Amino acid sequence: MAASTVPCYLGFDFSTQQLKVIAVDENLNVIHQNNVQFDSELPEYRTQGGVHVQSDGLTVTSPVLMWVKALDIILEKMKNAGFDFSRVKALSGSGQQHGSVYWKTGARHVLENLNPERHLHELLQWSFAVVDSPVWMDSSTTEQCHNLERAVGGAQRLADITGSRAYERFTGNQIAKIWKIKPEEYQQTERISLVSSFASCLFLGNYADIDFSDGSGMNLMDIFSKQWAQDCLNATAPQLQSKLGTPVPPMAVLGPVSAYFVSRYGFPVDCRVLAFTGDNPGSLAGMRLQEGDIAVSLGTSDTVFLWIKDPKPTVEGHIFCNPVDCQAYMALICFKNGSLTRERIRNECAGGSWEVFSKALRSVPMGNNGNIGIYFDVMEITPPVAGVHRFNEDNNKVAGFSQEVEIRALVEGQFLAKRVHAEKLGYKIIPGTRVLATGGASSNIDILQVLSDVFSAPVYTIDTANSACLGCAYRAMHGIVAKKGVSFAEAIRRAPEPKLAVTPTPGSEKIFKPLLKRYAELEEKVLKESQQ
Numbered sequence: 001m002a003a004s005t006v007p008c009y010l011g012f013d014f015s016t017q018q019l020k021v022i023a024v025d026e027n028l029n030v031i032h033q034n035n036v037q038f039d040s041e042l043p044e045y046r047t048q049g050g051v052h053v054q055s056d057g058l059t060v061t062s063p064v065l066m067w068v069k070a071l072d073i074i075l076e077k078m079k080n081a082g083f084d085f086s087r088v089k090a091l092s093g094s095g096q097q098h099g100s101v102y103w104k105t106g107a108r109h110v111l112e113n114l115n116p117e118r119h120l121h122e123l124l125q126w127s128f129a130v131v132d133s134p135v136w137m138d139s140s141t142t143e144q145c146h147n148l149e150r151a152v153g154g155a156q157r158l159a160d161i162t163g164s165r166a167y168e169r170f171t172g173n174q175i176a177k178i179w180k181i182k183p184e185e186y187q188q189t190e191r192i193s194l195v196s197s198f199a200s201c202l203f204l205g206n207y208a209d210i211d212f213s214d215g216s217g218m219n220l221m222d223i224f225s226k227q228w229a230q231d232c233l234n235a236t237a238p239q240l241q242s243k244l245g246t247p248v249p250p251m252a253v254l255g256p257v258s259a260y261f262v263s264r265y266g267f268p269v270d271c272r273v274l275a276f277t278g279d280n281p282g283s284l285a286g287m288r289l290q291e292g293d294i295a296v297s298l299g300t301s302d303t304v305f306l307w308i309k310d311p312k313p314t315v316e317g318h319i320f321c322n323p324v325d326c327q328a329y330m331a332l333i334c335f336k337n338g339s340l341t342r343e344r345i346r347n348e349c350a351g352g353s354w355e356v357f358s359k360a361l362r363s364v365p366m367g368n369n370g371n372i373g374i375y376f377d378v379m380e381i382t383p384p385v386a387g388v389h390r391f392n393e394d395n396n397k398v399a400g401f402s403q404e405v406e407i408r409a410l411v412e413g414q415f416l417a418k419r420v421h422a423e424k425l426g427y428k429i430i431p432g433t434r435v436l437a438t439g440g441a442s443s444n445i446d447i448l449q450v451l452s453d454v455f456s457a458p459v460y461t462i463d464t465a466n467s468a469c470l471g472c473a474y475r476a477m478h479g480i481v482a483k484k485g486v487s488f489a490e491a492i493r494r495a496p497e498p499k500l501a502v503t504p505t506p507g508s509e510k511i512f513k514p515l516l517k518r519y520a521e522l523e524e525k526v527l528k529e530s531q532q
């Protein structure tokens with residue numbers, strides 16, 4: 001059955017805490033949204049925030065079958081809501097970056113012969129050599145990082161090749177650890193996917209290749225040649241290239257959707273599956289980021305990213321291939337202490353209520369009377385330090401703040417960090433800079449006001465906080481015409497523009513200029529103390 005006359009496009013996001021989906025019509029209007037929360041709807045996997053933190057406090061994994069079962073559930077939810085799958089002309093998606101999936105030898109045959117009478121999670125229950133997938137929150141591979149950097153000639157050399165120095169969460173270092181501690185499982189693995197390409201395997205009914213953009217988050221791919229860097233593969237694990245497949249452009253049409261989805265849900269036989277990508281690259285697409293904008297994504301992780309043409313990789317932050325233009329790149333900085341830290345402070349200082357949190361935020365003046373807080377509940381990525389550190393206006397450490405001051409110190413501290421590290425990497429915040437905000441916290445106008453004040457720039461948002469899903473639905477639509485040379489911007493020209501949400505409070509620049517300097521000095525002091 002071909003796609004019905006009123007086509008639509010699907011974008012999925014396999015993120016840390018949930019699986020989300022958005023459908024858009026030909027005019028790029030959102031016609032359906034749905035989600036599956038891992039902790040509450042799949043309690044049998046006993047995750048917290050979608051993950052398991054192992055007893056060493058450093059190893060963090062997620063059960064791969066939980067992601068598979070979440071797909072079964074979200075498609076059932078869509079079917080029960082009356083969604084007409086016969087309209088789906090193309091689909092794409094994203095996944096939390098850096099996570100890895102280990103398909104057991106023989107799994108390809110299972111994928112190619114899925115019985116539409118049964119659930120995916122039953123059919124694939126024996127298809128994974130490693131059942132607990134390493135995810136981006138893991139920080140247990142420092143030894144592997146040192147080995148890789150030594151093998152290729154140092155941190156900057158590795159960054160010059162792959163866009164980043166070695167990071168614990170990056171997939172190559174995770175694979176190196178699997179090879180070391182689970183050699184038999186590694187040998188039983190015939191294909192290694194990222195979370196993004198694993199999801200596209202499910203829809204394709206075969207192994208799907210890793211895209212250039214998410215592949216940039218592995219410390220294994222040369223971001224200029226867009227091919228695996230042989231020195232990095234050699235330093236990671238044996239026979240690795242045969243397990244990875246070949247990187248593909250993010251707008252590549254991988255093939256038609258698997259017969260399983262045609263029979264079970266009524267997808268059209270000619271529904272195209274586009275390459276999936278990372279969640280942050282998906283968000284870049286969903287926010288229609290342009291050169292000169294700065295994006296701030298407030299999710300489980302917080303990230304700051306922007307579109308760049310001439311990348312200069314450094315040992316802080318990351319350069320990824322651009323998800324919508326193969327000639328361009330995206331620069332990104334990741335902050336691990338994002339929404340889970342905001343939720344902790346909301347629970348402790350605002351009785352678990354965002355309304356009370358916002359009221360408290362508004363009750364304390366901009367600049368928090370000089371009080372500064374650094375809240376690294378878990379080992380932070382930018383910079384690599386842990387712990388909660390509070391300072392009064394005289395830069396003296398204090399043991400605690402009032403609840404209202406604590407709330408403002410958290411929000412201002414998180415945004416001071418973002419601007420300090422962004423400008424350190426050369427991001428320019430000049431008149432005309434737009435800050436585009438997305439992610440769960442971007443629906444809180446009081447949090448956005450602080451973002452605007454700290455950055456002294458207007459903040460724009462899009463209608464949905466699920467920019468990665470939206471971006472991948474847009475990418476699905478673009479993928480159908482990309483071969484004809486139509487650019488992404490042209491393909492989605494009818495999409496709604498980001499809307500102005502807040503502008504800086506008068507006098508904010510005067511308040512935050514000295515605070516930015518103080519924050520940088522205090523964070524540096526905390527980092528140095530942690531290294532003694």
Ligand SMILES: O=C(CO)[C@@H](O)[C@H](O)CF
Nearest residue numbers: 096097136279301303334
């Ligand atoms: O590690 C990250 C980016 O480098 C995180 O933002 C993950 O993509 C979150 F899923």
